[in-house]
Amino acid sequence: MVCELCGKEVRTKLMMVEGAPLNVCEGCQKFAVGEAVVKTETGRVIATPIADRLEMRGRRMGTRDIYSQGSDKMLADDYGARVRDRRRQMSLTQEELAKKINEKKSVIIKVENQDMRPSDKLLGTLERALGISLKEAVEDVDTSTSKEAFKTGMTLGDFIKYE
Ligand SMILES: [Zn+2]
Numbered sequence: 001m002v003c004e005l006c007g008k009e010v011r012t013k014l015m016m017v018e019g020a021p022l023n024v025c026e027g028c029q030k031f032a033v034g035e036a037v038v039k040t041e042t043g044r045v046i047a048t049p050i051a052d053r054l055e056m057r058g059r060r061m062g063t064r065d066i067y068s069q070g071s072d073k074m075l076a077d078d079y080g081a082r083v084r085d086r087r088r089q090m091s092l093t094q095e096e097l098a099k100k101i102n103e104k105k106s107v108i109i110k111v112e113n114q115d116m117r118p119s120d121k122l123l124g125t126l127e128r129a130l131g132i133s134l135k136e137a138v139e140d141v142d143t144s145t146s147k148e149a150f151k152t153g154m155t156l157g158d159f160i161k162y163e
Pocket residue numbers: 003004005006007008024025026027028
């Protein structure tokens with residue numbers, strides 16, 4: 001076969017080069033990202049870009065797992081009341097608390113009324129300023145189980161779509 005990259009008439013191999021399958025010689029294989037075809041367990045042949053994409057997706061899922069490990073605590077249902085009660089305990093006005101954490105008074109009002117879900121950053125700032133926790137541990141085990149099932153379902157669905 002003729003190498004589709006350098007034009008040499010030699011033994012070539014179908015490789016993925018910049019997103020397209022090309023017949024390339026041994027010398028040009030260094031430009032390839034991988035073999036163009038992959039046999040799956042079921043004997044099906046899929047192009048590597050898809051395999052790569054699935055692999056990448058798997059990696060992204062892994063990242064999400066790390067994230068969810070850190071979020072076994074959720075924003076407390078009564079975070080607004082917690083902020084308000086603690087602020088009053090500390091004899092701070094909404095304005096004083098706002099100044100203390102470099103926020104606008106309106107932000108404090110919104111948080112206390114639970115009109116606004118504070119960002120993680122704001123949450124941390126409030127927790128430090130007030131010396132309280134505005135999060136609570138997630139006790140409902142079923143939630144994480146169904147999340148797991150949902151994730152798996154997504155992945156399987158994607159596989160079916162591509163096959
Ligand atoms: Zn070549």
